[in-house]
Amino acid sequence: xxxSYAESGLCDEAxxxxxxxxxxxNYPLMKPDVISWSAVINGFASNGRCEDSLxxxxxxxxxxxxxxxxxxxxxxxxVAEIVVVAGIVAAGGIDGPDWRV
Numbered sequence: 001x002x003x004s005y006a007e008s009g010l011c012d013e014a015x016x017x018x019x020x021x022x023x024x025x026n027y028p029l030m031k032p033d034v035i036s037w038s039a040v041i042n043g044f045a046s047n048g049r050c051e052d053s054l055x056x057x058x059x060x061x062x063x064x065x066x067x068x069x070x071x072x073x074x075x076x077x078x079v080a081e082i083v084v085v086a087g088i089v090a091a092g093g094i095d096g097p098d099w100r101v
Contacts, residue, residue, distance in 0.1 A: 002036055006043020011052070014043050032063070038070045050078035 005014035018040045024030045037060045044053035057075050060067065067075075 003039040003043070006039055006046070009047050011040075011043050011047050011049055014040050015056075032060075032065065034066055034068050034071070037065050038068060038074075041071055042074045045074040045078040045081075048081075050081045053078045054082075 002014045002017050005011070005017065018032060018036055021030055021032050021036060037056070041053045041056045041060070044050070044056060053074060057067070057071065060071070
């Protein structure tokens with residue numbers, strides 16, 4: 001369900017559902033796992049919310065969560081997008097004097 005929300009661009013709803021998993025103390029099998037972490041990180045990154053996906057990755061590390069190649073690929077893509085956007089802004093925007101296509 002988290003994946004469905006995230007793939008539909010409903011990142012906040014996906015995160016709300018994911019957050020509910022973290023609160024289920026009586027159900028250890030329902031705790032966030034690599035699949036749920038991956039789904040929510042991927043959802044944020046795929047919908048242009050790269051800084052949010054990086055924050056979730058940090059939270060996953062702090063929670064001793066274990067990523068996989070999907071999480072690693074999304075984090076690399078998120079960092080690359082942030083770097084590109086920062087470069088465009090530093091160059092004065094797309095219409096700025098230092099922007100070359």
